[in-house]
Amino acid sequence: MFKNMKIGIKILLVVLFMSLGTLIIAFANAYFSIDRLSDVFQHTNVSLGLTASDDSKEALQGQAEEYLTKIAGKQAMYSNQEMREISRMVTTAAGYIEYLYANSEGFIGRNLPLPDQTVDGEPCSKYALAPNVSVTDDIWREVRLLSNCEAVFGASLSENNMLDNIYVGTRSGISYRYSKSNLYDQSYDPREQKWYHSALDHPDKTIWLDTYTDSYGHMCITSARTFRDVQGNVAGVVASDIRLQDMLGEISTAKIGQSGYAFVMDKDRQLIAHPDYFENDFQKDIDAHIQTGGQLEKAQKLGGKSSGIVNLTLDGIDSYVAFSILEETGWCLCISIDRDEVIKPALDTKETIDQITGDAQEFTQDFLSEVMKKFVIFFVSAGIMVMVLSFAVARSITRPIQKLSRSVEQIGKGEFDTKVEVESADEIGNLAAAFNDMLDDLHTYINQITLITAEKERIGAELSVATQIQADMLPNIFPAFPEREEIDIYATMTPAKEVGGDFYDFFMVDDTHLAMVMADVSGKGVPAALFMVIGKTLIKDHTKPETALGDVFTAVNRLLCESNEEGLFITAFEGVLDLETGHMVYVNAGHEPPFITDRNGIYQLYQVNPGFVLAGMDGVQYTQGELDLMPGDRIFLYTDGVTEAANTRQELYGMKRLAEVLNKDSGLPPVQLLNAVKSDVDFFVGEAEQFDDITMLDMIYKKKAVKKIENGKV
Amino acid sequence: MNIERTANGPEIILTVEGRVDANTSKELQDAIITAFQGSNKLVVDFEKVEYVASAGLRALLLGHKTAMSKAGYMKLLHVAEAVMEVLHMTGFDSILTIE
Numbered sequence: 020m021f022k023n024m025k026i027g028i029k030i031l032l033v034v035l036f037m038s039l040g041t042l043i044i045a046f047a048n049a050y051f052s053i054d055r056l057s058d059v060f061q062h063t064n065v066s067l068g069l070t071a072s073d074d075s076k077e078a079l080q081g082q083a084e085e086y087l088t089k090i091a092g093k094q095a096m097y098s099n100q101e102m103r104e105i106s107r108m109v110t111t112a113a114g115y116i117e118y119l120y121a122n123s124e125g126f127i128g129r130n131l132p133l134p135d136q137t138v139d140g141e142p143c144s145k146y147a148l149a150p151n152v153s154v155t156d157d158i159w160r161e162v163r164l165l166s167n168c169e170a171v172f173g174a175s176l177s178e179n180n181m182l183d184n185i186y187v188g189t190r191s192g193i194s195y196r197y198s199k200s201n202l203y204d205q206s207y208d209p210r211e212q213k214w215y216h217s218a219l220d221h222p223d224k225t226i227w228l229d230t231y232t233d234s235y236g237h238m239c240i241t242s243a244r245t246f247r248d249v250q251g252n253v254a255g256v257v258a259s260d261i262r263l264q265d266m267l268g269e270i271s272t273a274k275i276g277q278s279g280y281a282f283v284m285d286k287d288r289q290l291i292a293h294p295d296y297f298e299n300d301f302q303k304d305i306d307a308h309i310q311t312g313g314q315l316e317k318a319q320k321l322g323g324k325s326s327g328i329v330n331l332t333l334d335g336i337d338s339y340v341a342f343s344i345l346e347e348t349g350w351c352l353c354i355s356i357d358r359d360e361v362i363k364p365a366l367d368t369k370e371t372i373d374q375i376t377g378d379a380q381e382f383t384q385d386f387l388s389e390v391m392k393k394f395v396i397f398f399v400s401a402g403i404m405v406m407v408l409s410f411a412v413a414r415s416i417t418r419p420i421q422k423l424s425r426s427v428e429q430i431g432k433g434e435f436d437t438k439v440e441v442e443s444a445d446e447i448g449n450l451a452a453a454f455n456d457m458l459d460d461l462h463t464y465i466n467q468i469t470l471i472t473a474e475k476e477r478i479g480a481e482l483s484v485a486t487q488i489q490a491d492m493l494p495n496i497f498p499a500f501p502e503r504e505e506i507d508i509y510a511t512m513t514p515a516k517e518v519g520g521d522f523y524d525f526f527m528v529d530d531t532h533l534a535m536v537m538a539d540v541s542g543k544g545v546p547a548a549l550f551m552v553i554g555k556t557l558i559k560d561h562t563k564p565e566t567a568l569g570d571v572f573t574a575v576n577r578l579l580c581e582s583n584e585e586g587l588f589i590t591a592f593e594g595v596l597d598l599e600t601g602h603m604v605y606v607n608a609g610h611e612p613p614f615i616t617d618r619n620g621i622y623q624l625y626q627v628n629p630g631f632v633l634a635g636m637d638g639v640q641y642t643q644g645e646l647d648l649m650p651g652d653r654i655f656l657y658t659d660g661v662t663e664a665a666n667t668r669q670e671l672y673g674m675k676r677l678a679e680v681l682n683k684d685s686g687l688p689p690v691q692l693l694n695a696v697k698s699d700v701d702f703f704v705g706e707a708e709q710f711d712d713i714t715m716l717d718m719i720y721k722k723k724a725v726k727k728i729e730n731g732k733v
Numbered sequence: 734m735n736i737e738r739t740a741n742g743p744e745i746i747l748t749v750e751g752r753v754d755a756n757t758s759k760e761l762q763d764a765i766i767t768a769f770q771g772s773n774k775l776v777v778d779f780e781k782v783e784y785v786a787s788a789g790l791r792a793l794l795l796g797h798k799t800a801m802s803k804a805g806y807m808k809l810l811h812v813a814e815a816v817m818e819v820l821h822m823t824g825f826d827s828i829l830t831i832e
Contacts, residue, residue, distance in 0.1 A: 541787040543755065586795045590787070590823055609823030631824035635794055659787065669752070671784070710755065 027417035034409035039402060046398045050391070057387050064376035072369025076362045083361035087279075087341035087354055088328045094267065094281070095326065095343030095352045101181060101266050102347040105259055106225045106242045108175050112185055112257045113225075113244040115171050119164055120248045128163030131195070134203035142176055142199045144169040149208035152192035165195040172197035181265040188215050189255035209256075218243035218256040227348045230263055230291045238263040238292065263292050267352070278336075279356035286349045308334050330358065419447045423454065435462045482545070486514060489548050492555065493522060497690070505598045505724045506533060509689035510716035513660075513697065513709070520547035520589075521658045521712035522555050529564045531598045531724055537610060537656035537716055538591035541632075546585050554579060554589045554633065568593060568606040572633065572641035576608070579634035589633040592656060598724040601648040606641050608633045611662065614655040614681055615646070622655060622681040624674065650722045655681060655692075660711035664700050667707045672700055689717035736764045744774040750781035753789035762792035765807070766799065773805025780811035785819055797829055808832050 024032075119126060131146040146162050148154065165187060172185045176197060184198030188209025209215055214228050228241040243258035267281060275281070283292035289303045290296065302308065310332035326343040333340060337358040342351050359366075419442055426439040435458065439451040490512065499508050510523045520540030528534050536558055540547045557578055561571040571593070579589070592613060594605035605613075609632035614622040630641045648654070657677070664672040680699040687695065693715050700713065734751035745768045753761055768775050775796065779785075785793075793809070800807040809831045812820065820826045 539787065541791045586791055586798075588787075588791060588794065609825070611822060629822050629824045631828055632790075632794075635824075636798075636828060663786070 025417070026420065027413045030416055031409050031413040034412060035406060038405040038409065042398055042401055042405065046394065049394055053387050053391055053394075057384060060383050061380055064380050067372070067376060069369075071372045072365055075368040076365030079362055079365045083339060083356070084328045084341070087275075087339055087356060088326065090275070091328075091341035091343040091352060091354045092326050094354070095345055098266050098352060099345045099347050101261065102227070102240075102242070102345065104179060105182070105261050106227070106347060108179065108182070109185075109242045109244050109257060109259050110225045112168070112171065112175070112259070113246040116165070116168060116187065116246040116255070116257055117248075119167050120246070120254055123160075123164050123249075126164060126167045128166040131162055131166045134196075134201040137201045139201040140199050142173060142197065144172075144195065144197050145201060145203075146196070147194045147203055147207065149192035149194065149210065150206055151208075158191060158193060161189060161191060162193055162195070165189075165193065168195065169197055181261055182259055183262070185257065185259045187255055187257045188212065190253065191255075193255075214241050214243045214258045215256045218245050218258070219253065221245075222253055223247075229285065229289075230296070232297070238296065240266065240291070267292065275354060276356055276360055278360050279354060281352065281354045283345075283353070284351050291350065310335065416447075419443065419451065423447070423451055427454070430458060435465070485545065485548055489519075489522075489551070490514070492552065494525060499525065500527075503598075503724075505722050506596075506718060506720060507689055508533075508535075508716070508718040509693055510714075511693050511697070512712055512714040514712050515543070515660075515709050519543055519712040520551050520587075521660060521714040522551050523656070523714055523716045524555055524559060525716070525718075526559060526562075528562055528595055532564060533596045533598060533718075534559075534562050534593060535596070535654070535656060535716060535718060536591065536593045537613075537658060537714065538589050538633075539610065539658040539660075539712075539714075540587055540589050542585070542587055547587060550579075550583075550585070550587045550589065550634075553582075554591070558591065558593060562593065562595065568595060568604050568643040569641040572606045572608055572630065573639070576633045576635075576639055576641070577637065580637040583634045588635040590659075591633055592627075594654070594656075596648065596718075596720065598720075599726050601650070601652075601720060601723060602645065603648055603654075604643045604645050606630065606643045608641060609635075611657060611659060614657075614678070615648075616651075616653045618649075620651065620653075620685055622653070622678060624678065648720045650720060653689075653717060653719045656716040658712065658714040660713040661696070661700060661715060663711065664704050664713065665707055665710065666704050672703050676703065689719060692717050734760065736761065738764065738768065741776075743772055744776055745772050746776045746778060748778040748781070752784045753782055753792075754784065754786040755788045758786060758788035758792050761789060762795060765792060765796040769796070769799045769803060769805075773800065773803035775800065775805070775807045776810055777807065778810045779813065779816060782816055783813060785816050787823075790819070790823060790825055793825065793829060806830055 131144050134145045134147060137143050137145050144166055146165070148158070152158065168185075168187065175185065176182050184196055184200070186194070186196040186198065186209075188194055190210070192208065192210060194207060194209045213231075217226055217228050222245045225242060225244040228243065230238050230240050232238055239260040239262050241258050241260050243256050245253045245256050248254040263283075267283070280294050281292075282290055282294070284290045284305050288305045290301075290305055290308075293301070295301055325346075326341075328339055328341040330337070330339055332338065333355050338355045339358055339361055340353050340355045342353045344351055422442075423439055426437050429437045438458070439454050441448050441451045441455070493512060494510070497509055500506060508525055510525065512521055512523060514521075520543060522536070522538050522540075524534070524536035524538075526534050536555070538551070538554060538558070540551045540554065542550075554575070557575040558571065561574050562568070563571075572591070589608065590610040591608045592605065592610040594603050594613070596603040605627065607627045608630045612627050612629075613625050615625040617623050625646070627644055628642070631639045662672055662674055662677055676699070677696070680696050681692070684695065696715060697713065734749065734753060734757035737748040737750075739746045739748070747764055747768060749761060751757070765775065765777070777793075777796070793807075796807045807830065809829055812831055817826070817831075820829065820831070
């Protein structure tokens with residue numbers, strides 16, 4: 020991935036990666052620190068608020084509990100005192116009535132008025148009789164006796180302003196009352212009243228009865244006691260009412276705080292005083308009001324506890340209930356208050372603290388976010404600066420390289436005059452300088468090469484011209500002698516790469532004599548080619564009808580040795596055929612022997628006397644040989660380029676293969692035969708390079724020429 | 734081609750091995766000429782030569798001529814049959830001293 024990236028981008032990436040990486044790490048560190056700080060701060064605030072509100076709640080609860088318990092205790096004590104007072108008074112009244120009954124002779128008494136005969140609101144004695152009771156002397160005497168009570172009752176009433184009345188009911192059906200009120204029910208029979216029966220149920224004991232509502236709508240409680248006549252029989256009941264409101268004081272009606280109220284229940288856990296007592300479907304059983312069952316009872320029973328405070332759900336409200344037992348009656352006075360109200364200040368405090376901590380938190384958050392914002396701005400600016408800087412650095416590094424690259428491209432297009440600007444002394448500068456040096460060297464070298472190449476091309480052109488000239492020197496127009504029916508001759512030379520030293524030649528020495536030459540100059544190149552030209556020319560020049568062939572080669576050898584500084588030599592074979600007779604003379608100067616067909620038309624190697632090569636040694640004498648050809652005979656001449664053609668394994672083509680291919684298809688015309696040999700040699704050589712010229716000549720002596728009679732000679 | 738040069742008294746022996754073709758004959762020629770610079774007696778051992786091209790013959794001819802001019806000799810030893818054929822065909826066998 021990075022391999023193909025531009026260097027500039029690589030450097031940019033590295034610098035960016037390092038600097039931005041550092042920035043990011045610093046940023047992340049700062050960010051997390053601030054974040055942590057914020058968290059810690061928040062946590063601290065929250066726990067601070069919680070602790071503070073919890074503490075204050077507890078304190079408030081403690082305070083409230085203490086306060087409530089105290090109120091309940093005090094009220095109970097007060098109420099108890101009141102009730103004891105009333106009960107003592109009732110007891111005293113009963114005692115006094117018994118005294119009256121026992122000493123009835125000593126008291127005259129007075130006639131009492133009926134209730135409607137009295138002034139309402141003025142405390143006074145009044146009497147009434149039950150509906151079915153008629154006034155008799157006894158009744159009247161008893162009424163008059165009872166009138167004596169007013170001295171004691173009146174004193175008691177004025178003494179205790181909580182009392183409204185003291186009343187008596189007798190077994191005989193008299194209803195006596197000392198009261199302020201003069202309301203009276205005609206059908207009223209004291210003996211049928213609850214207080215009467217209750218007292219009767221507990222003779223000689225002062226009892227307390229449940230609440231009831233008096234004629235003015237006040238809730239009252241009643242204390243009653245029986246009294247006996249002189250015979251000791253229960254003669255009636257004396258009772259007095261006390262308003263609950265009076266007994267309980269302010270707490271009976273007034274709210275305690277916002278939600279607090281008082282209530283009273285009797286020993287049987289029946290409510291006898293409650294703000295909602297007169298509601299329609301009021302449940303008198305306290306347990307119907309308590310949702311968290313039995314706590315109050317439990318608290319009451321706990322070690323005979325007479326007072327305390329409990330936490331219970333009362334009428335669906337989580338409440339504190341402080342209670343205290345009234346000793347007089349065994350009733351329980353309770354004060355209940357909504358728990359929420361008790362702890363409301365604590366909640367308020369908590370809210371305040373929460374508010375404050377929230378504000379503080381908000382402030383902190385704002386502050387931190389402000390800091391964060393600044394941080395971000397700082398880091399973004401720093402990032403941009405780093406990027407710009409990195410880019411500049413990367414550019415400063417890559418720009419010279421790009422310049423260098425552009426220069427190199429231009430130079431690549433051949434603009435060698437282009438110079439790379441050396442701008443700095445750093446490595447790139449050095450590179451540019453070195454490049455310029457290299458460019459100069461290259462320039463010089465290319466100039467030299469151009470010159471050398473031009474020279475080489477010139478020489479090459481000349482050599483190819485020389486090769487062409489050399490080839491042109493050989494007879495190359497076929498058929499060579501179209502007018503001659505006696506012979507068919509064909510020859511080829513396939514030069515190796517360079518100009519070579521092989522040559523063939525054939526020419527008519529005179530009308531009836533055909534000369535054939537096959538030669539090979541040792542060595543290659545221009546010297547060999549020149550030597551060949553000389554050799555060929557000399558041989559042709561010296562071959563004359565009157566000169567013996569051995570003398571021709573002897574002369575040619577002598578002439579060649581005169582100008583052979585190079586030490587070159589020529590192997591050559593020359594034959595001269597008399598077309599009229601088929602007689603052929605030949606001379607051999609170290610050349611490969613010819614193939615000549617035998618009687619069966621099969622090419623056979625014709626062993627000839629090997630003379631020494633031409634130009635080898637001065638003074639060598641050559642002698643000619645002779646043979647006779649019959650019509651149809653053929654002669655095949657060649658150079659060692661054929662037999663010594665080598666394949667890639669350095670194997671030589673050889674005489675054996677040559678003989679085989681020559682005899683493969685008998686009767687081929689010379690042109691086809693030479694082509695066949697060449698193909699076979701090429702096939703054998705294969706991929707190997709042709710190293711030597713391949714030169715061949717084939718001639719068919721078809722028939723004898725008709726002898727001409729010329730100047731009378733034969 | 735390899736040429737090993739040894740001396741036997743005034744006589745220098747060149748032991749040639751391999752093919753003496755157009756490429757290697759120059760080396761043989763140089764070796765022969767160098768040998769004649771210090772001596773006029775040269776023995777060329779051709780036992781391990783399997784092929785001699787015309788250029789190789791030229792080197793031998795040059796050596797022969799040099800020996801003649803220095804009134805010494807150049808002997809060719811242990812010539813293999815194939816090489817001998819070439820020497821015979823070119824008439825070199827009648828010129829060179831072959832033992």
